[in-house]
Amino acid sequence: MNAIGLPQILFISCALFFIGVYGFLTRRNMITMLMSVELILNSVNINFVAFNKYLFADKLDGLFFTLFIITIAAAEAAVAIAIIINLYRNYNTIDVDEVDTMKF
């Protein structure tokens, strides 16, 4: 097998991304859905870092994006968990299929 290059890392991030998508589509518990979203965000972070490393080593822009995404992910997780808790308080469940009053 060849030395590790950019494609291999992209394969990992790609696999992770679609694992996240699968989880988001199948999990019915909201907290696990949130976890899937974290996986998706991380796969994107890996991409940024890898591209920065292999293609634009003279710059740091990829790193900055990664940092910002991590920050935003933290904020998002906090807000999402606040929403989940509020939902749980109102519906006594965090199963997404049961929270379907916003329709028609």
Added chain:
Amino acid sequence: MNASTIIFYLLAAIIVGGGLMAVTSRKIFRSAVYLLFSLIGIAGLYFYLDYEFIGAVQIVVYVGGIVVLIIFSIFLTQGSGEDMKKPALGRAVFSALAAAFGCALTMLYINEQGFTPNGKPALEPSAGNIGAQMLDTAEHGYILPFEVVSMLLLAAMIGCIVIAIKIKIPPHPILPEKDDINIAEINHEFAPEMEG
């Protein structure tokens, strides 16, 4: 196959395997722990790529912050021991196929690309360099996004407090009355009027 390659594939196995287990495990707490492994694996990948600062941030924020937050919320919303419901078969199959299809498509596409580095001398991604450029106001400085993100964080913080705070909710027209015992503890500090 040298050591570096072996380490890479090990990390890859941890990342992908942890992720897979995290989205398929029937026990939610285990799911969170698998997520933790996956995130640590990603941090390891950053170290592997010589981006120590990012790896450190990954560990501090994700492993130390978000996963802990998730675990807290698991404790707050349900018993950790129960199995979660299985996903509906039709949806599971559809999602698996869709994800596999998308994954194959993307990988094919990646495979077709010839990535060429720009070949300029590398810049040391040390904390010093990162800090200097991030807080730079000159060209290619990131001070403005930095400030915007800080504002966003503040807004998110206020937002979660407002969302999670206990307010008197009028009886829902459709749903039956429920008890809010589980939430009561954390609501105390946000909603002192509960005591009155």
Added chain:
Amino acid sequence: MLSASLIALIPLLPLFSFTLIALVGRKNFPGLCGILGTLSLLTSFILAATVAYDYFFVAGKVGDTYQQLIPLKINWLQFTPSVSIDLGILLDPISVMMLVVVTLISLMVHFYSLGYMKGEERYATYYSYLGLFTFSMLGLVMSSNIFQIYMFWELVGVSSYLLIGYYFDKPSAVAASKKAFIVTRFADLGFLIGILVLSYYSGTLDFQTMIVRLTTPTDQLHNVVTASFLGCSALTWGLLLVFIGGAGKSAMFPLHIWLPDAMEGPTPVSALIHAATMVVAGVFLVARLFPIYALSCPSALQVVTYVGAASSLIAALIACTQTDIKRVLAYSTMSQIGYMMFALGVSGYGGEHGLGYMASMFHLFTHAMFKALLFLGAGSVIHYVHSNEMKDMGGLRKLMPITHITFLVACLAIAGIPPFAGFFSKEEILQAAYHANKGIFALAITTAAITAFYMFRLYFSIFWSKTYHAAPADHDAHGSHDDHHSHGEGPITMLLPLLLLGALSVGAGFIPFGKLVTSDGKALISEMHITFSIAPVLLATAGIFIALSLYKKENATPQRIADGMGGLYRAAYRKFYIDELYLFITKKIVFNLIGRPAAWIDRNIIDGLMNLLATVTGKISLLIKQLQSGKLQDYAAYYFAGVMGLVVVVVYWWR
């Protein structure tokens, strides 16, 4: 001459009173609406009288000819550089005369209604309708443009509809108003097509220009005379169609069926609209276009003659058998309008030949006076007796002396007894008919005798016959009056118009009409031939005496005669089955052959198409609604599928 704005005020004042009452007065000061309407009409009348004086004696005459004056003309709709619809005022002898007639009768009716309609629930509404009608009628007679006349024609129809249906809680009134509206609408369709034909060939809508172009021998006249359709020239068709419109409004046979039913309206309204003013609009229209009829198309004028004569005789025969006093008056109105029509028909244009035209206008004028008087008198009687039926009346002469005298005057006038007004105008008509067509003359003189008979049948039945005793008030038209005798003959507001119109019915015959209103504007000296007058007067007197012997005392002879006549009496009583014929045609033929298939197509095909559209839309929306399941993961799946689709398209197909 009065300024144009003052002349324009004549129709605008009633319009103003209509608007004010309808918008403000009805809610805020309903009691004062009658006074308001009457005052505005009084002002209008004074202005109209001034205009008439000015026109006839000061400004109208140039040399020895009365001119057509246009004091006001506003270009309203310009279609092409040469064709436009104008709003204008046209003053000539007939329009000025009509101005006076309309304002005078309307004023009388307004005044009379102050007493007659007192206590009605929709008193203010009634006055607003009266204002609207008066405005429309004045606009009609002053129109300088054939399209303008059409607009006011329709407005008049609408106000007539509103007033006939005034007691809209009575099903018969509702039916009558619908009938009047529909029948006249059908006739107006003819009028509209006639307007289009005439204006197409003359290239103008303006009366003056049109008359000049269609009477002087030019290319246009040549075209219109030679262009033929179904054997008649285009001009004949146009004039006949216009006449159909006039016949509908003027209740000429066979479009007369709405007029007797229109008596469901309040009696003063019948006096104003269905006796004196609106129903003569058809006569007015023919008179307005008279030069074209007389000079370019005598065959159309023949039709006018025969329709008028036939209507006149048929209506007179029917009137002899009716028992509802208002219906008798309605048929007599129709008969008299038939008189005016055939007088126009036998007339020629200009000079000595124009006698019929002058007589027709003269009769229109005098008829307005005595027919309004008859209706108002009948209104007083109905007010007193609370019934329209002759059998509920009788012996009222002592109880209602003023009504009795004025009614008698009107009957004498309509019967053509000298020196009452009707005598003079009728004599002129008979003379014109005599000179033009002996057959028509014979018909006319028969009708005159019958007229005298049925009018005095009416008179004796109401005022003589038996002694009056108050019938049980089962038919109480004016709910608030419980005691018949407490109000006597009616308030002064009801008596004053009777007296005034009575005086006019006596005196109007002495107006030298031949000097004022003629076909060509030049004075026409018509001398009375004493010898000629003997026959009609004798016949009328005979009619009166027959009525006297039959109806003075209550007896069984009339019934015996009616039985003896058998079929003829029954046919006349049933109005010669014309209503039934219409019903047969509409219900059996039109409804079955056209209405039902159309309804079937409408219900099954048109509605079916629409329903299909609606059903398909509904089904699709149900289907799409399912997508909005409210389940987060469904949305995520759609989103994801969409993104993947886009990726495939962009990356692999568009590359």
